Amino acid sequence: MYQYESFGDRYVLSIDNHQEISAALADFCEETGIEAGAVYGIGAVSEATFRFLDPATKQYVDKTFAEQMEITNLTGNISTKDGKPYLHLHVTAGRRDYTCIGGHLLTAVINGACELVVEDFGGTLSRRFDPETGLNLYDFE
Numbered sequence: 413m414y415q416y417e418s419f420g421d422r423y424v425l426s427i428d429n430h431q432e433i434s435a436a437l438a439d440f441c442e443e444t445g446i447e448a449g450a451v452y453g454i455g456a457v458s459e460a461t462f463r464f465l466d467p468a469t470k471q472y473v474d475k476t477f478a479e480q481m482e483i484t485n486l487t488g489n490i491s492t493k494d495g496k497p498y499l500h501l502h503v504t505a506g507r508r509d510y511t512c513i514g515g516h517l518l519t520a521v522i523n524g525a526c527e528l529v530v531e532d533f534g535g536t537l538s539r540r541f542d543p544e545t546g547l548n549l550y551d552f553e
């Protein structure tokens with residue numbers, strides 16, 4: 413599903429072609445025991461589902477784009493919620509016409525490569541649901 417090499421508290425992670433990025437990254441976090449961290453990277457995908465949160469309604473609007481795109485940037489953080497890896501990922505994807513689209517990354521299927529750097533903070537960060545914003549915010553207590 414993926415290959416990786418560690419350098420101190422950082423990992424270089426290469427997810428295999430045709431894998432789904434969010435699922436592979438969550439598996440990687442479980443395998444390595446990362447419960448607080450940061451992730452960034454690049455890649456190419458043939459399909460991606462982005463999520464937009466409407467603050468007025470607190471409703472998520474998801475949209476799938478089935479086309480070849482370059483991940484020009486993926487940036488996110490790693491924490492836990494209810495004892496499981498919680499990935500908060502934002503992504504910008506470049507289209508064939510060189511315009512970009514972006515949003516929260518829900519899922520994306522690699523068509524080419526996906527090369528990420530994952531930083532392990534070495535501790536634990538958890539989240540809880542915040543009714544005011546409709547978001548799963550950090551729980552620092």
Ligand code: FE
Pocket residue numbers: 500502516
């Ligand atoms: Fe977000």
